[in-house]
Amino acid sequence: MGDAARALIRSPRTRPVLLFALALALYLAPFAVGTEYRLFIATQMAAYVLVAIGLNLLNGYGGQVSLGHGALVAIGAYTVALAMVDHQWSFWPAALLAMVAAAAVGAVMALPAFRLSTWYFALITLGFAEVVGGLLTEWRELTHGFAGVVGIPKPVVLGHTLTSFDLYWLALSLNILALVGMANLLRSRFGRALVAVRDNPVAATAAGVSLVRIKMMAFVTSAAMAGLAGALFAVQKTVVTPDDFTADFSIFFLLMVVLGGAGRLWGPVVGAVVFFLVPELLTALQSWRMLIYGVALLLLMLYAPHGLVGAIETGWKRLRTRLGLSNILPAPSLATARETVQPVAGAALSVRDVEKRFGGVAALAGVSLDVAAGATHAIVGPNGSGKTTLLNMISGFYPVDGGTILIDGRSVVGMAPHRIARGGVGRTFQTPRMLPQLSVLDNALLGAFPAERQGAAAAALCLPRARREQAASLGDALRYLDFVGLADRAMELAGELPHGQQRLAEIARALVGRPRLLLLDEPAAGLSLAELDRLGELIAAIGALGTTVVIVEHHLELVANICRSVTVLERGTVLASGTPAEVFSHEEVIAAYMGSHTSVGQAAS
Amino acid sequence: MSAGATLLQVSGLEVGYGHVGVLRGVDLAVSEGDIVALVGSNGAGKSTLLRAISGLLRPSAGRVVFVGSDIAGQPPHRIIDLGLLHVAEGRRLFRRQNVHANLELGLYGARLDRAVERQRYDFVYELFPMLAERPQALAGVLSGGQQQMLAIAQALMRQPRLLMLDEPSLGLAPIVVDQVMEVLQRLRAAGTTILLVEQMVERALDIADHAYVLQNGAVIGSGTPEAIRGGDLIRRAYLGAVSDRGA
């Protein structure tokens, strides 16, 4: 391959230049090849792309299957139509109203659906689409029934009525804005949180993300975009009827997203273009259209779940590998003022008489322990003694059946786990819960979610305040990755890291949230001897920062080296408590682990 | 004293899933009529070994020969047909169904006469009278000890030649653990061979004829219970040198 071509592929400036050229070409295209028909098709396609971009956010990145976006477009279209025809509104406020209406109606439907499981959501949105379709026909007083709304005027700007050229440019500009805003949003904490909600909701919750709120954000955004597309739809067609918005209409958008590539930024664009062009070329097969779409959808999900863009990306990566280029992006540099990780004011933990029952079995039967602020404390005990259950209750993942848990004097009983996390409690899990498709750095950045305050709008618009927060979080994430020793692997995919390093990455993610109380669940499991040593040093360093650390562990040697105090659990009660030396030379503790006959110190249950 | 034929032979077994509990070249033999104990600390790979033998996991290398057949990589139901049953850790029962239903499911796929099935129920209810008292109770509301008995009983419905148990003492009171161990000894007397994985080393060694010690996915030693007790292996596998460190 030529040197020039290689240089082009390698240069980081190629991409923006290409995109700019593409945009320019699209703006100028009508002058070269613009017929009325082509402009009409292109504008309609642009409206569809707008919907698809929003749906991609919800479905591709958020993992929620919505079959109701056609109905949201309908709401947008009808809002604009009725406002402009029946109430003589100007297009611009009408379009805004359309976005609000679609978002509001959608939210009413989505909120109950989000409390239920994913596929309930799909069916509820499908039902919503059917219901809206029915209401458009039935509610004649409002919607003009079968005949629909006719005579929608073209938008007017400063006395100038928009021509089809202008409409096309308007649609194109909206698309570009949407893509840029989407790219910004996906790069921000919301993008990460959304992917976390899709791929590992437990990890998201532990990082302080409210699952319902993030899903709502994604939904409302996509609904607003659908409403806006509906507005474009209405003024372009000048007539809207219920027939325009059948249930199949919604499925088209899903098909576009899946075809183009769910979870890929350019997926909806590619998908919409292909979706539009193919029928143009296959007019002979018109009656077979839906059948072909069905088969295409099935084959895509089975063999190319990441769609066309996904396939292209895979091919591109292979090409780069063959050219000897690395697929790992260079890590951003540490250019901010703070050079070291900051100390933390650790929280005190107080657990009193905590109980937990599962069916007929008492997992915890009255456990009490105290951890001083800034101390490193271990909870040990044989399998089945209730260690992880206790950790899950402190972090809010299991409800408490009895007793109290106080963190810095405040009770956390009954608090949702993501709120406990936001209150300064970080945790890791027995099996590291990573987002395998994101880089290690992005995984660590997820931990910064609660610390950042920027709203979704600020993120999408890339406002200065948002940019500053993002830079600060980036600095924190890089520093903590360095702290745990993963700085040189920051840009690799988390799913490709070996087990021991995934564990370190998870610890880094928890640390980025600057927790005052850090809960580690069997961090030493599966580690090699060298990794164990490093882990011990790392935990000691975390403690030196001031964080209170509570570890559930089996590796008694590790515990003895780094912990100030230890609680031994056995069958849901505290067997012994004190310094490691005291506890491990205790006869009963040794007996509990090894099970000798002389261990019967407590009453049989 | 183990004088029976070799029922189960594991050679050079390697299993990797994720990176936890990897097994690296495990060799193990179980003679007919014995209770063989497999001990080691958490994460040593004991559960992984049982899961590889019973077919839940596919080994990446090595052989598992049971009664002359190579069962490595076979699906679980075929291994069960050969007479190898696995009682998983954590008392994996069907908690939403009652005691009798759980026992009945133990007979799934067995294709026996009703008379023979009746005998199996009788055998199990006689061995575990507390189950006979409440056959309609949902498995989920039983106590830990009762659940463990039911889990063993469920496996016994197939009259296994080799019964593998994964940490039956988990979370049970010492008296109940005694009962479980007593049941295992009765089974041995009745001709069932047993492979017992335990964290409670002392209890397991008390009833075993032979023992293996597992650490970090490899066997670090094996022998008679006396030999294992006398040596250094257990301390090393569990506590490291903690008790020597002092204050």
Add this chain to the structure above:
Amino acid sequence: MDLDLLVGALTAGSLYALVAMGFNILYRPTNVFNFAQGDLVMLGAMFGATFITLLGLPWFVGAALAMLAVAALALVEEKIAVAPVLNRSASSHGWVITTLAVSMILANLVGLGWGPDPIAVRPPAPLSTDTFELLGANVSSYQIAVMVITVALVLGVEAFYGTRSGKAVLAVAEDRDAALLRGINPNRLSSWSFFLGGGVAALTGVLAAPVLYASTGLGPSLLLKGFAAAAVGGIGNNRGALLAGYIIGIVEAVAAALLSPGYQLAATFAVMLVILLIRPHGLFGRAEARAV
């Protein structure tokens, strides 16, 4: 409430309950909700109409053939659209889209094969859709038959889950690994469940044909109403589905009488959402335990 309407509502509700039961049968071992279920019912109706009306076969023969055909199709669906996606990743929801795709394919194949005109199907003699007076209401013998058959089917399916195979299906739904260790083969049970669920769907279609007309528009509305019945009753609970079916039938009838027939679906959905808000797992459903 007008008794005639009530009878009509209970008949329609019985059919919705049957659709819901088809869902539940498929859902049990796979945790998959079949988006193509409405189309399977419709196919049953169309096959039944073809065999009984167009080919003149006796009712029972036509019904049995229709059940066999659709059951086979459901089996194919499981093999190509469900099992591959489930095998990819246990928590994947790709099956939502693949079963949706199957729904699109089936609906359009039927449209292409049979055309848009509905086919009239007459009930088997001696039943008929002629009404007579009973306890102050106008009922037809066919309506009574549908209600009785529905209850019988629900009880029959419940009885199935009391057999060893049925218990095995419940076991797979609860703990797949534990089921494997007891010699249960989850894949085979999934296949058989789809076969059975397809058969129930076909029977539903054949039963519905004289009342709702065998036409290609049947699929989507049955999908949604069947889902509503299953969700309100508690997914997996067939008796709950029966009761929920009746509730939905009544809600529809009331909505049609008070507002207009076009508002039926809106009313049904509104009621369903309200019930789910109060009891997210349905009237008789049970919360799933969460593992961390």
